[in-house]
Amino acid sequence: MRTLVPFAAVEPKTRLDSVLTADERAEFARVMLRSVCQTLQAAGSEPIVLSTAALEATTLPAGASVVVDDRPLTTAVNDQLTTDTPTLIVMADLPLATPDSIRRLTAASDAAGNDVDIAIAPGLGGGTNALVVRESAFRVDYHGASYLDHREIAADLSATVETVDSRQLATDIDEPSDLAEVLIHGDGPVRAWLVDAGFELDRSDGRVGVRRR
Numbered sequence: 001m002r003t004l005v006p007f008a009a010v011e012p013k014t015r016l017d018s019v020l021t022a023d024e025r026a027e028f029a030r031v032m033l034r035s036v037c038q039t040l041q042a043a044g045s046e047p048i049v050l051s052t053a054a055l056e057a058t059t060l061p062a063g064a065s066v067v068v069d070d071r072p073l074t075t076a077v078n079d080q081l082t083t084d085t086p087t088l089i090v091m092a093d094l095p096l097a098t099p100d101s102i103r104r105l106t107a108a109s110d111a112a113g114n115d116v117d118i119a120i121a122p123g124l125g126g127g128t129n130a131l132v133v134r135e136s137a138f139r140v141d142y143h144g145a146s147y148l149d150h151r152e153i154a155a156d157l158s159a160t161v162e163t164v165d166s167r168q169l170a171t172d173i174d175e176p177s178d179l180a181e182v183l184i185h186g187d188g189p190v191r192a193w194l195v196d197a198g199f200e201l202d203r204s205d206g207r208v209g210v211r212r213r
């Protein structure tokens with residue numbers, strides 16, 4: 001299955017600007033991107049990074065490739081869907097994704113055991129963190145409550161749809177509070193980068209957050 005990883009290479013993760021400098025955000029976004037690519041490879045996929053700009057050669061693991069398209073996310077992804085090839089689309093900011101969670105998504109089936117046309121892993125807050133598209137007429141519409149939009153688009157096409165409920169795929173890193181999930185559940189290079197940058201859990205007042213030493 002053709003595998004795409006959309007990546008905003010320039011000025012990424014602006015919602016983290018209260019805890020990371022612009023350079024740190026660029027580096028952190030690349031550490032997450034590399035982690036997602038390695039997870040996809042471990043799940044048997046060869047990731048094609050759909051990037052808004054050229055990437056430094058060291059950013060990606062061997063075997064991953066890059067397509068540069070600086071158009072907005074929805075436009076760039078939809079242009080890739082015109083090939084009628086079943087496609088897996090995984091966002092680059094899913095540090096808890098595992099090979100098993102990716103395989104759960106690509107293996108999603110209907111009651112009869114047939115591969116569904118559309119499989120969606122929603123993000124917290126209603127986004128679309130990962131998507132399998134086997135219906136050639138389907139087109140994405142990202143941002144906002146895109147999970148609901150994508151279910152509606154699939155229904156309009158009478159496409160079969162399965163939602164995959166996975167904490168690993170639902171955890172995307174948008175806000176500083178999301179970093180706590182990586183410190184709690186992560187065990188790889190993304191967590192290591194945060195610890196090296198001085199981040200730690202803040203348990204001082206009930207709900208767990210993060211602070212930077």
Ligand SMILES: Nc1nc2c(ncn2[C@@H]2O[C@H](COP(=O)(O)OP(=O)(O)OP(=O)(O)O)[C@@H](O)[C@H]2O)c(=O)[nH]1
Pocket residue numbers: 006007008009011012013014015016050051052069071072073076091092093173174
């Ligand atoms: N190719 C491409 N990827 C994008 C674009 N915008 C976001 N992405 C990727 O889509 C995924 C989810 O997007 P966001 O969470 O908004 O990422 P972001 O734009 O770096 O974060 P913010 O600046 O905080 O909105 C991430 O993997 C981004 O790298 C875009 O315009 N083009």
Ligand SMILES: C[C@H](OP(=O)(O)O)C(=O)O
Pocket residue numbers: 073123126127128129141142143144146147172174
């Ligand atoms: C791309 C977008 O990500 P978010 O802005 O919700 O993090 C979405 O999932 O539709």
